[in-house]
Amino acid sequence: MPTATRWPRRAALLAAAAASARPARAQPSAEWPTQPVRYINLYAPGGSTDILSRIWCHRMSALTGQQFVIEARTGAGGTVGQAAIARAAPDGYTIGLGSIATLAIGPSLYPVLGYDPARDFTMISGLWRLxxxxxxxxxxxxxxxxxxxxxxxxxxxxxxxxxxxxxxxxxxxxxxxxxxxxxxxxxxxxxxxxxxxxxxxxxxxxxxxxxxxxxxxxxxxxxxxxxxxxxxxxxxxxxxxxxxxxTLPGFDITSWNGVVGPAGLPPAVLARLMALTAQALADPALMHSYKENGAVPWSTTPEEFASFRAAEERRFAEIIRISGAKAD
Structure with a gap:
């Protein structure tokens, strides 16, 4: 009997030791990224989001030693690209633009979006306002x-x-x-x-x-x-x-954009992305480039970004209702 009970215990200990020795695939290390990162822009090249996204991606590439490759996924006011981000694997290697148009205006403008702004994304940080x-x-x-x-x-x-x-x-x-x-x-x-x-x-x-x-x-x-x-x-x-x-008292539309990933981004990757983004947005060269383009760097925590997005959705729902704006 003693011998029979020792073998399962020994097997369990060996299994635990082997498991601890293996890399944990489900939790990417703090060394992310170890390969190029795909950044999905929602609009065509040449516009403001392309200009400002490239400035940020260039700085992120310099900080990480990995290329941040911009891919334009256009259509339906940016919602095509936003849906593509939502459907991506939550491993940190596909991230992209989170736009006022797609995350705050779109829910009240389009009958079907193909994603839920509050549920289908990991809010990482704001990037700029203008x-x-x-x-x-x-x-x-x-x-x-x-x-x-x-x-x-x-x-x-x-x-x-x-x-x-x-x-x-x-x-x-x-x-x-x-x-x-x-x-x-x-x-x-x-x-x-x-x-x-x-x-x-x-x-x-x-x-x-x-x-x-x-x-x-x-x-x-x-x-x-x-x-x-x-x-x-x-x-x-x-x-x-x-x-x-x-001329029209109270008129105020200020564009904002941030960086988001699909829902379920690993905490270690999220923490590193947020820290690197804050570092990139504080870079004097980036700040100068943004200012030349009329933009103000906008660094937030994920929680601040999520709360701000929800408030903006409520504000624009009322603006759209009053103006009678329709999706074309």
Missing amino acids: PNLLIINNALPARSVPELIALLKREPGRYAFGSGGSGTTVHLAGEMFKQQAGVEMVHVPFRGEAAAMVDLLAGRIHMVFGNIPSAIAQVRDGSARPLAVTGLERSPVAPEVPTLAE
Whole structure:
């Protein structure tokens, strides 16, 4: 009997020792990443999210020694790419953009999203915040927001504004402008903001409430005329341009974007991603590049990011209800 009882105990001890000697596959080590990381952008190359994402990915590559490779998954106002992130394996090697458009505006704009913003993602950190910039085609006979409103009221429905897709802040800023100014315009969604800018310069559309990094480039080379920024304060990259709130009190749409992963990201990977992101956003070179593009670095904890996203979803649900915005 004694011999019979010792063998199971010895086998159990040996199994436990062997298990402790094996690497734990379910819990990636703090040395993540050990291979390139795929970063899914929700919008086409050339727009503001592409510019600012590349700045962050470049810094993350320098900090980790691994490439952060950007993959554009466009469509349906960014929701196609957002769904792709939600479906990815939660191993830390597929992460991507978490956008105001897809995580806060989309739930009230689209009847079906293909993901649940509160359930299907690991919120990692904010990345940047920035207002939009209303720019118009140079041929349009308006030099100020009041002049633009007067023009739109004289010929309701004649003029069009473009966006990088339904549900983006570029779209919703236009819808909010229509509602508050009491004007009618046609919304023309494009597959990315860069495409909207091409048609603006060609005169096929008349205005864009563009994110500052892409819109300011058109202003600096004289291709388009700036009329206003959509935040409550003037932008340091265009301090001479008034806010829309100076004409339409209370007007405020400030774009924000962060980095997210699929739900269930291992705690060790999440902690390292958050720490590295905070380090990257504090880098003077990154801060300078963001400022040049009109953006403010925005570092948060995962908990802060999740709470902020939920509050923004509630705020935009009301804006969408009042404005009557629809997904095109």
